[in-house]
Amino acid sequence: MATFDTKIAVLVRDDLETWQRLNVTSFLVSGIGRRAPEVIGEPYQDADGTEYLPMFRQPVLVFEGGKELLARSHGRALDRGLAVGVFTSDLFATGNDEDNRAAVRAVPRDSLDLVGLAVYGPRNAVDKAIKGARMHG
Known part of the structure; x- marks a missing residue:
């Protein structure tokens, strides 16, 4: 397996149902390519x-952790200047992109009820940002 200088990591809250974890992961990684x-x-x-869509050229690693770990990881990732995607509990009740963005915009950064976080950047910085998370499984 190739070693990459960068890392794509998704951190999902450990109290979500399986369908929610998959949904959150799918939405979160969609912004990284942009x-x-x-x-x-x-x-x-x-x-x-027959041509098919391209995919990430490197693995996406999925981790899990509690609400407090997501909040800490969020702050660490932002402090390190990493590319960050967020999924809050409010987004389970919205039905479109405009409402999703409005739901996030309505809450101050430190009060977001995070259920998922995507982080992309230098491997070591991502590892430090999500320190304490365990591989999803």
């Missing part, structure tokens, strides 16, 4: 020439 297009590889193609 912020850091270099993480996206080339499109795929099968032997018949």
Whole structure:
């Protein structure tokens, strides 16, 4: 397996149901390619020439932890200048992107009820930001 200088990590709250963890992870990673297009590889193609969407060129590691760990990791990631995506509990009740952004905008940073966090940046900085999280499993 290749070693990368950067890391893509998703941290989900450990009290979420399985469908919520998958949903949160999917939404969170979707913004990384826009912020850091270099993480996206080339499109795929099968032997018949059918083209498929490109994917990340490196693994996405999924971690879990409690509410306090998410809050600490959020602060650490921002302090380190990492690219950060957030998913708050309020987003489970919204139905579109505009309402999602309004729900996040309505709450001060330190009061966000985080259920998920995506972090991208230099590997060591990401590791320090999510220190204490355990691999999801």
